[in-house]
Amino acid sequence: MPAIIEVKNISKSYTRDSFAIPVLNDITLDIEEGEFFCLMGPSGSGKTTLLNLIAGIDKPTSGNIFIKDTDITLLNESSLAKWRASNIGFVFQFYNLIPVLTAYENIELPLMLTHLSKAEKKQHVEAALNVVGLTDRMFHYPKQLSGGQEQRVAIARAIVTDPLILVADEPTGDLDKNSAAEILILLDRLNKEFKKTILMVTHDPHAAEKASKIRHLDKGDLI
Amino acid sequence: MKILKLIFKNAFRHKLRSFLTILGIAIAVIAFGVLRTVVTAWYVGVEATAANRLVTRQAVSFIFPLPYTYRDKIQQVPGVSQVTFASWFQGVYIDKNQFFARFSCDAETMFDVYPEFLLSKKELETFKREQNSCVVGEDIAKQYKLKIGDVMPIEGDIYPGKWEFVIRGIYRPRDKTTDATQMLFHWNYVNERMKKETPERAGDVGWYIVKIKDPSKSGIISKQIDDLFKNSNAETKTESERAFAQSFLASTSAIITAMNILSFVIIGIILLVLGNTMIMSARERTREYAVMKTIGFSGSHLIGLIMGESLVISIIGGALGLTLTFPLIKGLEQVIPKGFFPVFEIEPITIVLAAIAALSIGVLSSLSPIQRALKMKIVEGFRFVG
Ligand SMILES: Nc1ncnc2c1ncn2[C@@H]1O[C@H](COP(=O)(O)OP(=O)(O)OP(=O)(O)O)[C@@H](O)[C@H]1O
Ligand SMILES: [Mg+2]
Numbered sequence: 102m103p104a105i106i107e108v109k110n111i112s113k114s115y116t117r118d119s120f121a122i123p124v125l126n127d128i129t130l131d132i133e134e135g136e137f138f139c140l141m142g143p144s145g146s147g148k149t150t151l152l153n154l155i156a157g158i159d160k161p162t163s164g165n166i167f168i169k170d171t172d173i174t175l176l177n178e179s180s181l182a183k184w185r186a187s188n189i190g191f192v193f194q195f196y197n198l199i200p201v202l203t204a205y206e207n208i209e210l211p212l213m214l215t216h217l218s219k220a221e222k223k224q225h226v227e228a229a230l231n232v233v234g235l236t237d238r239m240f241h242y243p244k245q246l247s248g249g250q251e252q253r254v255a256i257a258r259a260i261v262t263d264p265l266i267l268v269a270d271e272p273t274g275d276l277d278k279n280s281a282a283e284i285l286i287l288l289d290r291l292n293k294e295f296k297k298t299i300l301m302v303t304h305d306p307h308a309a310e311k312a313s314k315i316r317h318l319d320k321g322d323l324i
Numbered sequence: 325m326k327i328l329k330l331i332f333k334n335a336f337r338h339k340l341r342s343f344l345t346i347l348g349i350a351i352a353v354i355a356f357g358v359l360r361t362v363v364t365a366w367y368v369g370v371e372a373t374a375a376n377r378l379v380t381r382q383a384v385s386f387i388f389p390l391p392y393t394y395r396d397k398i399q400q401v402p403g404v405s406q407v408t409f410a411s412w413f414q415g416v417y418i419d420k421n422q423f424f425a426r427f428s429c430d431a432e433t434m435f436d437v438y439p440e441f442l443l444s445k446k447e448l449e450t451f452k453r454e455q456n457s458c459v460v461g462e463d464i465a466k467q468y469k470l471k472i473g474d475v476m477p478i479e480g481d482i483y484p485g486k487w488e489f490v491i492r493g494i495y496r497p498r499d500k501t502t503d504a505t506q507m508l509f510h511w512n513y514v515n516e517r518m519k520k521e522t523p524e525r526a527g528d529v530g531w532y533i534v535k536i537k538d539p540s541k542s543g544i545i546s547k548q549i550d551d552l553f554k555n556s557n558a559e560t561k562t563e564s565e566r567a568f569a570q571s572f573l574a575s576t577s578a579i580i581t582a583m584n585i586l587s588f589v590i591i592g593i594i595l596l597v598l599g600n601t602m603i604m605s606a607r608e609r610t611r612e613y614a615v616m617k618t619i620g621f622s623g624s625h626l627i628g629l630i631m632g633e634s635l636v637i638s639i640i641g642g643a644l645g646l647t648l649t650f651p652l653i654k655g656l657e658q659v660i661p662k663g664f665f666p667v668f669e670i671e672p673i674t675i676v677l678a679a680i681a682a683l684s685i686g687v688l689s690s691l692s693p694i695q696r697a698l699k700m701k702i703v704e705g706f707r708f709v710g
Pocket of ligand 1: 115116117124142143144145146147148149150151703704707
């Protein structure tokens with residue numbers, strides 16, 4: 102399998118009070134197409150930082166990231182935004198749904214940036230709702246849903262544009278055991294059935310069980 | 325789902341907060357509308373005065389009279405085309421609350437000098453002929469349901485005694501700004517009675533109104549008139565009617581200036597209120613903006629979203645305010661004594677200004693949250709704890 106994500110000599114440091122704090126040190130990493138890649142490591146080791154760089158919502162201090170032959174570190178902010186819209190689906194620990202929108206509308210949100218017709222949008226949203234098994238909850242608002250259901254809506258929102266890669270930062274971090282298990286089954290299904298490349302960050306060894314590959318970060322070094 | 329739907333949903337996320345902000349804007353717009361209407365009514369009153377008329381009054385104060393004999397002397401001044409005069413009569417009609425201008429005038433010339441008072445030829449002729457007749461403005465006739473032939477009894481105060489005037493004419497205003505709330509009768513009629521009752525006051529004239537041929541000469545002519553009576557025991561002060569109107573209401577003018585300033589201060593205050601609401605809302609939504617940026621929404625989307633929300637609130641508030649201003653102004657018009665302002669209605673420019681103010685408040689209030697949302701890095705947005 103060819104590498105869909107190639108991380109080459111990535112370093113990232115934050116400057117605080119004119120001190121540079123290194124967070125990632127010269128990371129090189131390949132993720133293959135169709136992989137369920139899991140990134141683990143202690144708190145503060147730089148997992149989120151690396152995930153954000155690969156997902157194109159942050160810029161490295163040095164190094165390059167190729168995704169399907171595009172070096173995203175060279176893209177300017179607006180091209181990067183367009184690139185994210187069509188290539189990356191995001192799942193966050195705290196779901197980050199828009200509270201004033203229904204489940205349906207939350208899922209529809211990324212489609213506002215596309216030129217799909219109304220009917221096509223409806224089709225996409227309903228398909229995504231179907232995958233996450235929440236068709237009967239589509240008119241509910243986030244606060245009327247359980248945490249697990251909210252995360253499933255968030256996953257539906259992440260897949261509705263049919264992105265190349267799904268990134269998930271501790272998607273089960275805020276859920277009870279049963280809900281977490283459901284989310285992992287869902288991600289696994291997306292990986293196996295829908296052939297999505299998944300990059301997941303987690304603390305949870307259970308969560309990592311579903312992964313096809315696991316790497317560890319420690320104090321900014323890949324081990 | 326359209327972006328507009330999201331804008332509306334955002335605008336009413338905190339119902340009470342949005343409601344109060346809208347109410348605040350509405351009240352500000354109403355206050356602005358009312359203050360501007362008073363201010364413009366005032367200036368309209370001043371501007372309604374003609375440029376080709378001078379007013380000659382007693383130099384010390386217009387409450388002191390001038391001798392009737394000045395009339396011919398003023399008439400001699402080069403550039404003067406016609407001279408008429410009037411005296412403030414006041415008196416009480418029905419009761420003390422009926423406030424409208426009542427004065428005696430020279431029936432022969434008055435309506436020549438005031439062409440904006442439209443009176444039919446027939447009515448004018450009867451008025452000139454009958455010594456105890458009077459002419460009232462159309463508004464007064466309407467208000468008191470008066471018609472030609474009715475008798476208006478006036479209880480004199482400046483000119484004591486009981487007076488009765490027969491209505492022989494009802495004048496119509498030529499322009500919107502023309503005061504149609506005056507009552508005019510014969511100076512001669514009043515003067516004849518003064519000769520009998522208080523002879524020392526006979527022959528007194530309140531002020532002269534001097535029609536001139538060339539308005540640009542008003543300065544020179546005024547000076548020439550005043551020079552005629554230098555060192556007499558009734559020196560005069562002549563000025564354009566406009567200047568006279570301004571000095572007549574000089575004490576009010578400070579209040580008007582204050583109102584003028586206040587109307588804009590109110591807009592400033594409400595800008596702060598909406599600005600504050602928007603900043604609070606945008607702060608609370610830092611994470612959501614980060615999510616939207618992550619999904620791929622661009623800067624212009626966020627600008628539209630935030631400015632749209634601010635505009636929704638300011639437009640609803642502005643529209644509500646304007647809608648309520650109209651009946652309020654109508655109501656005030658009923659309460660303000662007739663003739664206090666020649667015109668008291670909302671000027672189109674006031675509506676335009678209020679609308680512009682509401683819109684600019686909407687735009688300005690969103691600038692700071694927009695700038696913040698645009699500047700925010702996505703990863704910072706997710707780390708932000710509101
Ligand atoms: N914007 C920032 N400014 C300064 N320091 C930052 C910033 N973002 C992250 N860091 C620091 O970088 C380091 C790595 O952070 P990161 O969030 O990547 O860790 P993590 O492995 O995801 O931890 P956790 O498991 O707790 O989520 C931490 O020490 C953190 O304090
Ligand atoms: Mg993290």
